[in-house]
Amino acid sequence: MPIELPDFEGMTPGHLACAGCGAAVAMRFVLKGLGDRAILVLPACCWTIIGGPFPYSALRVPVLHTAFETGGAAASGVRAALDRRGDTETQVVTWAGDGGTFDIGLQALSGAAERDENILYVCYDNEAYMNTGVQGSSATPYGAWTTTTPTGSPKRVRKKDIVGILAAHRIPYAATASIAYPEDLVRKVQRAASVKGTKFLHVYATCPTGWKVPSEVSIRLARLAVQTRTFPLYEVERGERYTINVEPVGYLVDEYLKAQGRFSHLVREDLDVLQRDVDHCWERLKALARLS
16 A cells, blocks of 8 residues: 655765665665664664764764674664663664675574564665675675676576575564665555564665666666566565565566676576576465465
8 A cells, every 4th residue: 555655854965875876765765664763773884884974974863883794683782772771662773785684694683583682674785795896795696797706707696585584583574675666665664663573674775886777777777676576575474474565567587687787798598597587486475475
């Protein structure tokens, strides 16, 4: 159901994001959903730079900068401190990139999820370590160019299923979201904030710099990712109940891939592999939703 976006603006003008940065758009909408009663825990990522150097900040909520691998643990500590003070209203939110979630921060996130800490963990996924020079991560798709998977030897393994990993922890709520569908994103943030326990949002956030695309196509690419079923929008409750939120048109994945310089080296065989994988994952997701 469409919702009216909140008026609250948690970001100020003058942040340091690149033009067309999906991570900046994602932060704006997530803060709209949270309001001003939130504390952000920021492990190393693009957003530790985007917000600006101390003592300045582009964010209107408190921020705790922490080590790359400690997003889940640091948020658990902040939550415990607030509970000790009797503050049950403030939302504790880890805001991390795919490197700090899929890779370096996975152990702390898994520990927090296993304990069912009352935190919201948001991963803005731009599919590589963009802040340090576009190195490949386990969120980088099959066939993609990065500085550590050059065109002569692009990545040849599939992207990690991070929502599936979190769903396997049986946490109360996990969902995917996209900057191209702001109403859906804000609704999911508000839903997560209303649930006690560990919540996880996997937010698709384009990176024009790392993906070799013009900044003005950032939102169009995010929409194409959903409509080609490359990044479907869905929710998982307690690891068992799957709900698909947007029924994709089902465009061929070629339309999404060929718009990006990071995939320009792919040949027909590679495109067919990616199409088969997208089709398989979509059918699997529909089967999980039918079983729910």
